[in-house]
Amino acid sequence: MSDSSPLPPVRLHSEAELARAALSTPLLTRAARLARWAGPGTRVDAGGSLVEEQLPDAADQLGLTGDDAAAYAAEAWRAALDSGLVEIADEEAGTVGAGEALGLLTGSPHEVLTVWLAALETVLADASVPDLDDLVDALDEGGEIDFASLDWDPEAEAEFLDGVLGNLYLLTVSEDGAGDGPVPLPALAASMIVPDDMGEPTDDVLEQVSDAMMRLDDQFRTLEPIGLVEYEPVDEALMADAEEEPAAPLDETDVSRYGMVRLTPLGAYGLRARLLEAGFDAPAVGDLADKGADALLDGTAGFGPAAARAETEQWLARQEPLAAARELLAAARGADAGAPLRRLRCQQALSLVGAEAEPALREVLDDPELGGLARVWLSERGAAEVPAPSQELVFWLTIDTVAAQLAAEGNSEELQALVEGLAEQHSGFFAAAWRVEHPATADVLEAMGRLHPDKKVAKEARKAAFKARSQHGG
Structure with missing residues (x-):
């Protein structure tokens, strides 16, 4: 994605709804619970992670059992530490206490979402890291990770995941995209691997797509507990066969077996925040609601019809109809290259305004740029005494x-x-x-x-x- 042209606008849920969703995510719930549990007796190592002896107690606090209980507890602790829910109280003693961010979880929706975004960054970083067993195997004699033997480039892996999430965002917010529906994992993997101008993918490309799917399967499993996505994993039977041969062309009736991922409303909020932070123009429906008509018409120029209508409806909801019509008509004038599209957006906006706007349309009947659309508006509403347009008009x-x-x-x-x-x-x-x-x-x-x-x-x-x-x- 280029950061020079705007992305399609996303329709976000209210901050109150998003904050409720954030507070109910499994990972943030666990992180907050551990932050409230932590005290003078809680011991951490030099990096701030819970010492191994503390993990069983942490898992008990979270009601976790089974072989993965300690790993889930450690993950929740990292999220708590990185998001400021806990802080190192005494570095020499290796003790911790509640962090300032813990109070934010009972604050405003915006404050809750600030904590959630910090936790999300921790999870995204974790999602780009190979399996723990692979890391252990890659340790050299000095205890450092031998990246060459691991065949893992941290920067490239993070960029790959960012690219996949960017494509998932684009598919979700585009008018002809997936919308609220799930996206097949192979389609996401292929969007990063298969060149746009390639016809039938080669066996080598299919193998790369298959490998990418396996990586993404692990990553989306990691991302689901923070509420970024809803994920239906790859069928275990398919994963067992993946190393034997390249993935065959998909049977559409069977596509869900290959993994399905859906960006949640909370995930859309989170990815948009990250895109804005990275310098992308990532608009949201409602951004222009408190701006002038000129900003509305220019801002919606690149929107699809549904998004433009939704943005315009929000803008009109804050306006008095007659004044809004006059302001829209004034903003639609011009001989510049963008003027025709401004007038089209003006005409579409005026179609949403009631009969109260009629005086504004009659005022511009003799205007060479606006007289035509004024006649169209009046005629469509059955207004009386609408002058016939000249051939020139x-x-x-x-x-x-x-x-x-x-x-x-x-x-x-x-x-x-x-x-x-x-x-x-x-x-x-x-x-x-x-x-x-x-x-x-x-x-x-x-x-x-x-x-x-x-x-x-x-x-x-x-x-x-x-x-x-x-x-x-x-």
Whole structure:
């Protein structure tokens, strides 16, 4: 992902809902319980980890049993330490006490989420570390980890996991993505391994995808207790066969056996916070609700239709209808390259405003840039005495509309249908359109030439574009 262009906007739950979810996650619950248990008699080593003799008591406090009880207790302790729920009270004596962050868990939702984000960083760091047995095997004579023998690059592993989580975020927030649904693990692994321009993956690539799936299976198991994801693990039977041969093409009816992962609402909040921290433009629906109409129209320019509508609805909810309509119309003016799309977003916003806005629309009936959309709005509501548009205004509005659709969608099927319809309904369209005094006239006519399937019509469009450029000295 590039950090130069904005990601699709995410719809976040309220901080109160997210904080409740954070407090109920298994790992933060355990970390908080250990922080309240810790006292002068709790012993830690030089790194702050519980000494081995303390782990059974910690596991008992958490109600953990079985072979993994000590490991889960140690994990919860690390989360408590790194998030400030516990602090080293006496480094020489190796004792601890409750940290300042423990009080935040009973504070505001934002404070709770601050603690959760700190715990999340600990878990993400743990998720990039190989299995403990592998680490022990890789210790050299001096007790240092021999990374060469381990075949593990910590920085590359962390980058790989960040990339996977970034792709999961993108799939979740994109309008045509997974949304609230789960994403198959092979699809996530392939998104990091298989080149976009590759047709049928080679056996070597399939083997890399299979290896990545096994790594991700371990990592998502680690990430689930902090509430980042909901995860349905890879079928154990498939894991047993993974080393014998590359993964075969998936049977869609069987895809859940290969692992399914869903980003939780809390996870979406957490990943967005990390993306913002890393310098990405990661908007959230509602960011523009308290801004001006100019910020709304510019900010939603790159949004999909559903996100733009949701953002606009939040903005309108804070406005008085007539004043909102006037502000939107004023912000929609302009001859710059972004103006047609601003006017399209303005028109979409005004469709959500009631009849109270009518005076604002009547005020701009004679405006060369806004008169067309004002007539459309009034006519759609059955308003009386709507003046008929001039031929010149009809053509100007047509160019403006196509320019906006080009900016919003590119060469989409919907735009191609619009172009075909225009050429079909008006036999002399191109003969008149090149004369339209609109900054985007030539670009629109060129696009129509690209999009129209009829070669003769396409040639007419290109000729009209040439005339338009000649007329305006372009």
